[in-house]
Amino acid sequence: MGSLELRAVSKNWGGAAAVDDVTFSVTEGNLVALLGPSGCGKSTTLRLIAGLEQCSSGAIAIGGQDVTNAPPSGRGIAMVFQNYALFPHLSVAENIAFGLKVRKVPRAERDDRLARAAEILGLGALMDRKPSQLSGGQQQRVALGRAIVAQAPVCLMDEPLSNLDAQLRVEMRREIRELQQRLGITMVYVTHDQVEAMTMADQVVLMRNGRIEQDAPPDRLYEVPATIFAARFVGTPPMNVVPLATLATRSNGDVLVAPRGLDPAAVAVGVRPERTVIGERGIAADVVAVEYLGADTLIETRIDSHRFIVRRPGKIRATPGERVHIELSHTDLHWFDLGSERRLTV
């Protein structure tokens, strides 16, 4: 009952498209992350699913039912807001039970569900407090409580962890994922943090300028990025993408050649920083900076004007200004078309 489907959904704000022809679907019980930089339309997409905004065109179905024109309360969704949107004058218990009261759930069942939500989230001792008396993490839990007590088949989350400190974010990340799997909720999770998306999601929808850049599971997004943007957005440090022409002129060993059928002048080569080796032969690069992170070392270099980062385990000795040679393995290369920025299948 908790599947979700968007078909060619668009949203225009006075001519400018915030969401442009977005189509994706989520299987019941899965967690999909809407990932992208700010202004890419991910939050607007979420608000369209919630019914807080009306689609300019396209259709949305939840649990197989068309809800494109349904009011927010008639869609079978719960939502956690970025600022939590807790009612400041109501206690934790009243906040969580607000929706149940509005929907006139009988008292006994209401108390039952409230107690269960409190137990799941460890809020038992805080039920009579006001939101202003809670820490950020506790407020987050109350917002979660309000979402799960509704027992809606689909739960929407709008950057729920962005107001928490780094350590708490890691904990809540794990907790939300665990909760989602235990309760079998279908979840749409908006974030600009690729680590959140990669660690939590079953499926990542990467967006840019209102359009879907790639819709894939996290491992596939990392291993087979569909565009240069996807390649660079996912992974820290990002993938190195350099035009083939530049690499070819700088190599002192085997010259990289474009796969058959491709125009060497119109392709770019992508390679993950950890898939590179510094050696005697290869592509000449000038070291710009060296960052030692403990487990590995990042060596930032320039190949002509292109930034190229090498990541090697352990401690690597290199000094800024030094010329090094980078060896690449053919099997680790990603090929992109420079014009369309799309991946080329080889």
Next chain:
Amino acid sequence: MTHRATATIHGWLLLLPAMACLAVFTHWPAVASFIDSFYSTPRARRPARFVGLDNYQQMIADPIFWKAMSNNLWFALGTIPTSIALALLMAVWVNDKIVGRTWVRMAYFTPTILPMIAVANIWLFFFTPQYGLLEQIVGFFGGRSTNWLGSQDTALYAVTIVAIWKEAGFFMIFYLAALQAIPPSLGEAAAIEGASRWTYFRRIQFPLLMPTTLFVLINSVINAFRMVDHIFVMTRGGPDNATTLLLFYIYQVGFSFWDTSYAAALTCILLALLAIVAFVQYGWLERRTHYR
């Protein structure tokens, strides 16, 4: 002199101008009125002498005082709830996304910026018998001609309506500011939970507006006893004291009849009344008010 003492003196010196103004123009007149109310009014050849509670006894026996008091209570009862309810209604309405929102807000606020004397003159025309606006409308529908301000039955209602019209827009601005301080995500959260517009207002908006309501309530009570400008223009307390409000009566006693001691006694009663109301409101409502 120690550093601490210097700082203290500097502090008091900085406070002095404001304190002097308050003391000379507010506190001392209040205290002086209180003292004067126990003396007789000084006449040319008879200086003031202590008369104890004579002025207050006179008040109890004074039918016009009681008339002014009951008029004022009805006036307060008529203006306070209606103007607050109207203000809230208008604020909630113009807070929503409606066409011409700015224009409507401005229109509602206009009565507040107009001087009361000018407003009273406009309304005087509305209420004028025979050719006044109200008469013409009533006449158009074949209604009976009424002298709204000249009749004892309707005069108090007429001045009450003017006060409501004047106040509602003013209070609306406070409500509007408070409404805009409520994050829109609260409304969205409530909408997702299935709350109707009315439920959202009753359970979320109205409780969060309580600090504003308290403020507006106290102001409206004070205004109900303070606002008499339009009485001067429209009725001068008539007909037969039907629209005499407490402050208007104090003015008459003090500056038309020149019975200053009796006016002082009336003033003390008015102040005491307002003080009690304010204390009750704070004591009762503060406990039910959520401050962010």
